[in-house]
Amino acid sequence: MSVIIALDFPSATETLQFLDPFPPNERPFVKIGMELFYAEGPGIVSELKRRGHGVFLDLKLHDIPNTVKRAMARLSALGADIVNVHAAGGTDMMRAALEGLVRPDGTRPLLIAVTQLTSTSPQMLRDELLIGAPMEETVLHYAENARAAGLDGVVCSPLEAAAVKAHCGAGFLAVTPGVRFADSSADDQKRVMTPEQAFAAGSDYIVMGRPITRAQDPVAAWRRAEAAATVASR
């Protein structure tokens, strides 16, 4: 169990300024999203790996299988530890993504799937996307598709983690954003859990951005979240 800090910064300069105070023997696992990756390119991944960070490259690929397979080979070569796709791309695409990720030495990053974006409301699912099944059913069905394609887990709300595990097995990873300390602002997250609650609910990795990146003392905030992982894994 571990904490992943969402590096939602616009540039490498701000990212490295934020990470500099972390001591060399305490390098947090970090998430690079589209903003930072599109601004800085592959170099930011190599730089953070060189500095000893675990890297979740959150680019949510969704395209035809061959394109995703070839793109995944490029991301894998950068040394990312976790990458992701949209489960909506289908099982053939997810299988192709897995194939593309295998490195010449046989290793590969973990591959997880986004089920439904948390910005998708039940009304939007029904009226815009014309999907008649209830939200929770689609989340579990997409998670099952991901498992059947051989993926390692899904990104989901900590509120869905227990159901995902019950459906797909305890070893299927639940990576969960939407986590807040009891005394921190929810920002724009609608349904949140504390780190302790999220790990107890079955999260393997919790993704936390603003409660750590905007804290007065980010290193202390990160240690506080990691302490919850240590307690939960006992």
Ligand code: C5P
């Ligand atoms: O600052 P905060 O803790 O809300 O950041 C959460 C991170 O997780 C952001 O990078 C956000 O884009 C990402 N995320 C999310 N909800 C999802 C998928 C990703 O909050 N369903």
